[in-house]
Amino acid sequence: MIALLSLFATLLLGSSLAAPASICGIPGVRQISGSLCSRTYNNVLVSTPLGAAEGVADSSGANRFAVRYASAERWAKSSVATTWALPNDATDPAALPLVCPQQGVYDSTFSEDCLSMLLYVPKTFTASTSSPVFVWIHGGSFIEGSATDPGLDGSNLAVATDSIVVVFQYRLGALGLLAPNGSMNLALLDVINALTFINSNIATFGGDNSRVTIAGQSSGATMIRSLLAAPSASHLFQSAILQSDPMNYGFLSTATYQTLQNAYNGLVGCTSSDVACQAALSLDTILSAQGTLSNEALGLDPSVGIGEPIRTVNDGTLITTPLDSTAPFPSVTKPILVSTVLDEATITIYGELFRSPVPEDEFEGVCDSLLGEPRTTSVVNSSFYPPPAAVNGSVDARVQLQTLGTDYIWRCPTWTFARNWIANGGSAFVGLYTVGATYPGNEAVSLCTAPGAVCHQDDIEIVFGTVPNPNPAQANLIREVQARYKAFMLTGRPNDPAFVPWMEATSDEVNVLDLGGPGMIAVGACTPSFWGDSVPYDYQVFDS
Structure with missing residues (x-):
């Protein structure tokens, strides 16, 4: 292990x-x-x-x-x-x-x-x-x-x-x-x-x-x-x-x-x-x-x-302060904007660790090596990481591992952080990039260039407006993100009249904006009763 x-x-x-x-x-x-x-x-x-x-x-x-x-x-x-x-x-x-x-x-x-x-x-x-x-x-x-x-x-x-x-x-x-x-x-x-x-x-x-x-x-x-x-x-x-x-x-x-x-x-x-x-x-x-x-x-x-x-x-x-769920959260006042991308863990799962398909019967063992037995039991007994559909008669557990890795390392702890932030006096806006631009080097993982994929770092050139030859979806998102960032710098709220309102997160509703698509993102596994409770984060497991 x-x-x-x-x-x-x-x-x-x-x-x-x-x-x-x-x-x-x-x-x-x-x-x-x-x-x-x-x-x-x-x-x-x-x-x-x-x-x-x-x-x-x-x-x-x-x-x-x-x-x-x-x-x-x-x-x-x-x-x-x-x-x-x-x-x-x-x-x-x-x-x-x-x-x-x-x-x-x-x-x-x-x-x-x-x-x-x-x-x-x-x-x-x-x-x-x-x-x-x-x-x-x-x-x-x-x-x-x-x-x-x-x-x-x-x-x-x-x-x-x-x-x-x-x-x-x-x-x-x-x-x-x-x-x-x-x-x-x-x-x-x-x-x-x-x-x-x-x-x-x-x-x-x-x-x-x-x-x-x-x-x-x-x-x-x-x-x-x-x-x-x-x-x-x-x-x-x-x-x-x-x-x-x-x-x-x-x-x-x-x-x-x-x-x-x-x-x-x-x-x-x-x-x-x-x-x-x-x-x-x-x-x-x-x-x-x-x-x-x-x-x-x-x-x-x-x-x-x-x-x-x-x-x-x-x-x-x-x-x-640890600024997490292991100690009383301090009183805060600053507005924050937090975001993740759709496929944060793809480079790791597909590009380095498992370059060939992983049989479904190995999913639990890989989880155990990452999370340990108690957390693995909660994961495999949940409905959040079901086996993907078979392709050519076989099931590739990398699909589950990518989703699990994204939730475990990035998405769910980020949403927990936003909840803690607003519960203690600050304002928070939460987003998820469903459109990106393949960051230099990410093309080495073919899945990162597949239609709809947004890998770790693929948000950078969107923010900076440095995407070479952007397609219409990328160009639209560049304009939107830069307009929202301008508003956030000026007012502490990332809203521009040309775009749909970005609702502030609350302790009950994270209100995650789809950056690249219409509407909001479902909470899914990032509900407080699952990640952070049934399945503690690493910072909780190793808190001393």
Whole structure:
């Protein structure tokens, strides 16, 4: 069982399957499409409190500014920048920042000096514009990703929503979340420093620092949940959008973090107090040990779950609440918008774990390896995951496993979170994407390109309006989502008169909007009496 779950831990939320592209001629890293590199730019200049900001303008309708927002020594807290500077000591304002160290990319494309952001500012904006600010936190299971990931060109979104769009980077993996000296949540502190930098400087670009909406997908959404659980960060944003957050996983406990940190120290051969040893480690050693720990984490402490073993920690100081059903939920006031996609678990189930059909008589055994006996009994005795129809005389249990995985990791805990949020003073709007755009790399799983499929990450290019050659359904959804996001940034409600009302969730009715189709989505297995009660989430099972 441990071997199977370790495979899940490696793959479930994992690494994007995207093939390497290029950063303006530098091969070997997943990046936004080459359009940002191939354009002809004219330089623009804005005076900021930290000095002159030199950016670039093109035909997109937005100016782009790259900046180093903070700096940090290895495994130390980052400090907010006090002067405006291009990332990585660049001299060309069109240059894109190097990504944070991560596996799967060439060494030449990453740097520990990676705390950078890209600002996309409509060309019509001036210092007196005072428009909303949309801040995107990228995903990547806390071990990969960047501000220049595919689809994250914020130009179209900025123009469509009449806002400033900011996309930034934070330290990943062991460098951001597993310091040998025991420092916790360094990556979360990076995120807070990015928001602090925006708060101090965005007005000169025409942004209103009192109307900042933070948004993110997958682990980026988990990072937002971490911010919502950190009272010291509350003043830095007014509302939040969480897309495909794997909420089944709670924050790590300090005890689990200590177990992982001790194991990591052993892998790199440095004690917690040996600063010289830690400083001398090569990035290859750091990343290799990180990969080994990720594969072994489930065997060290089952509470890490089957994905994202390296993640934010409920340290009691920065994060002060689990923000889930295991403890009294705090009083909240901010409006949130939460969404998932139709087929969150397809990539894992069909693309990696089970590339051939799974006989129906193996369904219960696979469930048991994931959930354990008590939860499996509730699942198999329920009516929510019936065997699919036979095809050519055989039944493929992967259909059930995909639905189960989607409900277990993403959909149902997200709806539980929305119920908790509104029961304690906040407002919440819940959506499910039934139309998407195949994210680069997802095409490696043929089912993700099938008509009607919407896999994990397939919402990203819809939000950003970066779908290459969108079909009519995609184009319509891009217009709808961007109009709703604009309204949400302005009013805290994602409603535009051109589209049907998006009803606010209540403690009795989640009111899930079909994003791509008519009407509402049925609650199904995500009823409170089933997931979270008959079938507890991982964060409930491992609560200590």
